[in-house]
Amino acid sequence: MTSPIYFDNAATSWPKPESVYAAVDHYQRKIGAPAGRGGYQAALAAGQLIERARAGVARLIGANQPEQIVFTSNGTDALNLAIHGILRPGDHVVTTVCEHNSVLRPLRACAEDRNVSVTYVSCDNDGLVSAAEVQAALQPNTRLVAVLHGSNVTGAVQPIEKIGQAVHSHPAMFLVDAAQTVGHLPLDVQSLQIDLLAAPAHKGLLGPLGTGFLYIHPTVQQQLQPLRQGGTGSSSHEDRQPETLPDKFEAGNLNVPGLAGVAAACDFLQQRSVENIHAETGQLTTTLLNGLARLKPVRIYGPPAGTSRLSVVSFSVCGYDPQDISTLLDASFQIASRAGLHCAPRLHRALGTEEMGGTVRFSLSYANTKAEVESALEAMTSICATCTTEG
Ligand SMILES: Cc1ncc(COP(=O)(O)O)c(C=O)c1O
Structure with a gap:
């Protein structure tokens, strides 16, 4: 057989790489504590694992500071945070027909609940979108341009560098769905002029299921509203959600076993390139x-x-x-x-x-x-x- x-x-x-299985197993058996919520050794070790994962993801996508990475439970969760957290009533969004439902459905919900209007830019027979068409779709009230980097259907890699240049001739923010490209293609959020990059950490990044992240450029941080509030282990005397990254968007206990795996996966990708x-x-x-x-x-x-x-x-x-x-x-x-x-x-x-x-x-x-x-x-x-x- x-x-x-x-x-x-x-x-x-x-x-997944062997080192990812080993890291999850090590956390589960030898550490086990929640991160950011205690001063004892195991809690500190859990916190260090998360910071290793954050630094690893930041390195992988060229983010300036690890705090610009907030962890989510998958790519869908990161896209929901970006879309629902940015859009306001009456905004216009440019997206493409190539998107996954993780972009299409939050946009549809915003259209129905918040009177957001959406333009869907078409693609050619190979599934490729033109940056010029994205630019032509921009309107005075366009607040967000949401484009997937690589297609989960056709494998087409979109010209996001050109799209980024087109978007930045306008005040709109640029959201990239990198679900299929993180860990598969070299990525640099800074040279690509990306404001928000959402991705799972369980696909090409090779982390465990139930992991994902959103990269947030400092200039959009204040405009992005959290979808959840709750404990962060920081500023506990206040009942207002902290404004600082990553706590603003990381209410509640994180998936530390998963993130231990993400830290190991980032090291693996760095070694293998x-x-x-x-x-x-x-x-x-x-x-x-x-x-x-x-x-x-x-x-x-x-x-x-x-x-x-x-x-x-x-x-x-x-x-x-x-x-x-x-x-x-x-x-x-x-x-x-x-x-x-x-x-x-x-x-x-x-x-x-x-x-x-x-x-x-x-x-x-x-x-x-x-x-x-x-x-x-x-x-x-x-x-x-x-x-x-x-x-
Ligand atoms: C292009 C694209 N975007 C978003 C997602 C959603 O990612 P997740 O499954 O981690 O929620 C996927 C998953 O297949 C995808 O292919």
Whole structure:
């Protein structure tokens, strides 16, 4: 029997590096205390773990100060904080059709509850957005431009540097959803002129599930309202939420076991280098894309091999429901893939894949191998052998 192949890294990465498992286990067994709420040794050690995680994330994305990173429970939580915390009644937002529901749904809620208006910039056939179109959509009352860095459907990497320049010709703030790029692509929030960057720490960053963060540029900190108030272990004599970072946005106990894993994951990424991981997974992705392209019933969505793209590969197989392909891959070949709309309904409408039930998605990580890619291609070859139509 062959070993299972995990190709659902865009949902969450697996396996994590050994050092991440060890760090979580060490915290759970040897420390166990809450952070920031006690002066005894274990509580101080828990606090140090969090600060290591904060410094590691800041280093990874080029943030000036670790305090500019606030921890959240996932990417969705970070995006909700950014969107609900910034928008006021009557504001206008520019976003794109490529966004995940973690952006689309908070915006929809703001439109319904706060009379916020939203412009959705379209994309080309590969899922790429143009910075000029984003700029053209700006209005005098645009307060936020929310754009995903890399697509969880097409793998397209958006021109966020150009978009950042366009946004900063206007007073609007620039929010980037880096769910699919943190840990996969080198990132520098300062040169990219990003005001808010939201990301999970459990995907490319390789931390445990239930971790995420929001980077907050100092110039937007005061305008961002917390969504929760509560204990921080600081300024306890006051019943007003502290205004200082990160306490303003970190009410309640943090997920210290998860953050112990995040600290270890940041060290792992620094040692292995994000550039190298991107180059290695990029080669596997090219092999995968070229192999799939040789199968006539398969149609691939997203930028071609060799261009600026992620290791996220979406495809359809002519005549088949994507869910059936994914089930077949799992049941007959032990390959974990994902099928459906991948929480990006507007993008599927733009790509013309909504009616057929979305796409099948393979998404790779540092842990995947050439042998796994070859096995997946063999599996797809035998599935396609039963097809009568072309892609
Ligand atoms: C582009 C994008 N944004 C946001 C999210 C939400 O992240 P999380 O699952 O950590 O809430 C995802 C998750 O798949 C995503 O792919």
